[in-house]
Amino acid sequence: MSDITRSTGTQMVKRGxxxxxxxxxxMDVVDPAQAKIAEDAGAVAVMALERVPSDIRRxxxxxxxxxxxxVEGIKEIVTIPVMAKARIGHFAEAQILQALGVDxxxxxxxxxxxxxxxxxxxxxxxxxxxxxxTNLGEAxxxxxxxxxxIRSKGEAxxxxxxxxxxxxxxxxxxxxxxxxxxxAELFDWAKRLQAPLPLVQxxxxxxxxxxxxxxxxxxxxxxxxxxxxxxxxQAVFVGSGIFKSDDPAPRARAIVEAATNFEDPTILARxxxxxxxxxxxxxxxxxxxxxxxxxW
Amino acid sequence: xxxxxxxLQGAFARHVQVLGELGLAVVEVRAVHELSDVDALVLPGxxxxxxxxxxxxxxxxxxxxxxxxxxxxxxxTCAGMILLATHxxxxxxxxxxxxxxxxxxxxxxxxxxxxxxxxxxxVSGFEGTFPGVFIRAPVVDRVGEGVEVLATADGHPVLxxxxxxxxxxxxxxxxxxRRIHEEFLDLAFTILADE
Numbered sequence: 001m002s003d004i005t006r007s008t009g010t011q012m013v014k015r016g017x018x019x020x021x022x023x024x025x026x027m028d029v030v031d032p033a034q035a036k037i038a039e040d041a042g043a044v045a046v047m048a049l050e051r052v053p054s055d056i057r058r059x060x061x062x063x064x065x066x067x068x069x070x071v072e073g074i075k076e077i078v079t080i081p082v083m084a085k086a087r088i089g090h091f092a093e094a095q096i097l098q099a100l101g102v103d104x105x106x107x108x109x110x111x112x113x114x115x116x117x118x119x120x121x122x123x124x125x126x127x128x129x130x131x132x133x134t135n136l137g138e139a140x141x142x143x144x145x146x147x148x149x150i151r152s153k154g155e156a157x158x159x160x161x162x163x164x165x166x167x168x169x170x171x172x173x174x175x176x177x178x179x180x181x182x183x184a185e186l187f188d189w190a191k192r193l194q195a196p197l198p199l200v201q202x203x204x205x206x207x208x209x210x211x212x213x214x215x216x217x218x219x220x221x222x223x224x225x226x227x228x229x230x231x232x233x234q235a236v237f238v239g240s241g242i243f244k245s246d247d248p249a250p251r252a253r254a255i256v257e258a259a260t261n262f263e264d265p266t267i268l269a270r271x272x273x274x275x276x277x278x279x280x281x282x283x284x285x286x287x288x289x290x291x292x293x294x295x296w
Numbered sequence: 297x298x299x300x301x302x303x304l305q306g307a308f309a310r311h312v313q314v315l316g317e318l319g320l321a322v323v324e325v326r327a328v329h330e331l332s333d334v335d336a337l338v339l340p341g342x343x344x345x346x347x348x349x350x351x352x353x354x355x356x357x358x359x360x361x362x363x364x365x366x367x368x369x370x371x372x373t374c375a376g377m378i379l380l381a382t383h384x385x386x387x388x389x390x391x392x393x394x395x396x397x398x399x400x401x402x403x404x405x406x407x408x409x410x411x412x413x414x415x416x417x418x419v420s421g422f423e424g425t426f427p428g429v430f431i432r433a434p435v436v437d438r439v440g441e442g443v444e445v446l447a448t449a450d451g452h453p454v455l456x457x458x459x460x461x462x463x464x465x466x467x468x469x470x471x472x473x474r475r476i477h478e479e480f481l482d483l484a485f486t487i488l489a490d491e
Contacts, residue, residue, distance in 0.1 A: 004428075004449045006413035013412040016431045016470055020341050020375070023305040039388070042349040044305065044342070079388060079403060080343055081432065103409035103432070126410045253349075260304050260326060260350055 009126035011148065017081065017103065017128060018149040018212040021045055021235050025225070025256050026214070028052050028239040031070070032077040038242070041252035045081040045103070047237065048074045053110050053157030054240035054279065057289065063111045065093040071100055083130070088295055089115025091124075098127040104149070106130050107142075109294035110156045110239075117296060122146030132216065134167045134292050136174040136203075137193035143211055144196045150209055152233070153292040154217015157240050159281035161218040163292060164228055168215060172232045179207045217292070220245070220278040222258035222271050229262040246276030297488060299481075300325040300334030302360075304350040306342015306375060310469035314477050328359045336369040336484040339376025341431065341467055344384075344403065347375060348391050357392075364396045367491075369460040369484035371477075377463035378403060378434050385437070397461045398440025399453070405435025417466075419447045419455060419476075427471040428454065434465050460487045 024044030029035040035046045050066045051059065065086055075082050081103035086093035088107055093114075097105050107120050109132050122129040123146035132153035133139035139150045152171070154164030178189055178200060186204055190197040202210055215233035219225055220241040228236060236259055242252045254271040261267040284290075301311045303324035315322045315338070325331050337360070339347075351357040364370060364380075372380040381393045383400040406412070409432055416425035428449065436453040439445060447455035454465045455476070462483060468476035 002450050004415040004417065006415050008411060008413045010414050012414055012429055012470065013409075013431055016429055016467065017409055017412065019307045019310065019470065020343065020431060022307065022309070022342075023303070024343060024346055039345060042346045044346050079386065080345055081409065098410065101408045101410060128409065256346065256349070257353060264326075 014128035014148040015211050018130070021081070021214075022212060023259055024235050025252070025259050026083065026235065026237045027242055027252060028237075029074060029243070032073045034243055034248075035074045035078050037249050038252060039078045039080055041249055042256035043080060043252065044235070045083055046074060046078060047083045047085065047106065047239075048102075049085050052240040052243060053291070054159070054244055055157075056110060057157040065090070065097065065111070068096065068100055071097070071102060075101065085111050086120070087111040088113040089118050089120060091120045094120050094125060094127075094129075098125055102127065104128055104130055107147075108132065109153055109291045113294050119145050119295070130214070132292070132295060133171065135170045137195045138295065139171055139209060139213075140193060140195035140199045143199060143209070147211065149212050149214060151214040151216040151237055152228075153295070154215070154219075155284055155287070156217045156291050157282075158218050158284065158287070159220040159241060159244075159279040160284055161220070161224045161227065163284060164215050164217045164219070165231065167217075167292075168228060168231045168233055171209075171213070175203050175207060175209070178203050219255070220281065222254045222268055225255050225258040226262040226268055229259065235259065240279055244279035251275045251278075297321075297335045297481075297485065298323060298333060299336045299338065299484075300331060301338045301340060302347070302356075302376070304354065304356075305346045306340045307467065307469060308340045308342075311338045311340050314469050314474055318474060318477060318481065320481070325356070326354060328355050331356060331359050331363065335488055336371075337363070339370065339372040339379050340469065341374035341376060344375040344378040345388055345391060347379060361394055364394050364461070367460050367487065369480070369487050370396060370462070371480040372461070372463045373467055373469060374431065374433055374465060377401070377465055380461060380463055382440075397456065397458045397463055398443055399436050399456060399463070400438040401434040401436045401465075403434050404432050406430055406433050408432065415449060417447045417449060417454065421446070422475055426468075426475065427473055428466040429470045430466045436465060457483070460484070
């Protein structure tokens with residue numbers, strides 16, 4: 001007999017897990033061995049996927065949800081939360097990931113979109129969702145669909161931080177402007193952002209998103225992590241940046257140290273030493289596919 | 297009284313906010329010299345494996361252990377409770393705890409995120425219930441004789457106290473109810489006044 005009444009899947013517990021990940025690093029891993037390296041280095045969570053974004057970019061073709069066997073293999077090997085990606089709009093993939101017991105679902109533009117108009121109705125799930133955004137309107141549309149964490153999209157698989165910085169500056173800059181707007185102007189903000197008015201009004205009051213905001217897309221060095229966290233990101237996702245570098249374990253650890261000490265250049269200088277080559281980067285202007293353009 | 301919040305990773309900003317609202321001077325603790333300024337310490341929720349690694353690299357591991365041994369009042373929530381416990385099951389083999397309170401627990405004992413839950417709790421000495429927010433929470437399997445159990449859920453202790461140390465397997469910093477923080481501050485004031 002239970003002496004308490006448990007409510008699962010509430011906004012409080014979904015957003016709450018994102019609160020617990022703040023100040024941390026979430027690392028992309030493609031197999032249990034990488035997951036172990038990530039956990040050993042101090043990752044707060046791992047993102048299980050079949051190919052890191054730079055390989056998806058190179059290989060082309062349709063990128064889908066990972067094989068459940070691979071997700072389960074990673075769940076067994078680590079004690080930290082395990083996230084996995086579903087295609088935009090592919091609620092069946094998300095249902096499978098929930099049944100597998102993953103701790104967060106990333107409805108991700110890195111995979112090939114399954115629906116050209118609709119994102120997943122995330123309110124219908126017990127598992128929480130993170131979604132990417134390039135601007136405030138996109139972030140608020142995802143929150144209105146039930147996302148409990150927002151991350152910048154950046155441009156995944158490039159090792160180039162410029163897009164993530166643009167997205168963060170756009171989101172944070174607009175929030176700052178909204179706090180200066182009067183009541184009448186908020187209606188116009190909602191219209192221009194194509195976002196629900198109550199969420200715009202909430203930002204006018206609090207000055208921040210109602211859910212945690214993390215950074216993803218292009219982080220390759222401890223300095224990159226420090227940059228985006230000083231801009232206002234509350235934690236970082238590192239995709240190809242770790243396991244496409246020369247020496248993943250020390251780099252992973254250095255980025256974890258950077259996420260905690262992002263305002264201390266002396267510590268950043270120490271942890272940035274002797275990490276070997278970062279992943280090879282790509283110029284945004286020379287890309288065939290812009291992943292950040294996916295999502296509506 | 298100056299209260300520190302261990303700010304290596306996790307939900308430390310929420311604790312800072314609650315303690316600030318209660319009128320306290322609050323210090324975020326990431327380095328040894330910041331710890332020496334504080335009279336009491338809050339260890340927040342987050343990932344205990346990550347915090348454990350950062351405790352070593354920052355040099356805070358020994359500094360916090362020394363202060364706890366000397367009787368510094370401490371409040372640990374969720375991962376913070378894991379760090380203060382005596383024995384932790386289902387943890388990484390290299391994960392070490394401070395042993396500041398005589399309890400044994402299991403990490404993620406309530407299950408994965410889909411099993412995370414809210415539940416109203418009866419807390420000894422509180423009027424009405426307290427909103428418990430359990431996120432991948434640890435389960436307490438054993439409490440020592442000197443440990444006072446202040447709340448239970450399904451037969452497992454969820455809020456405990458021993459000497460100057462208070463621990464919760466849930467997140468009082470998330471719920472908007474400040475009574476557990478107030479209780480801890482009362483405890484800390486009493487202990488510090490006796491010194």
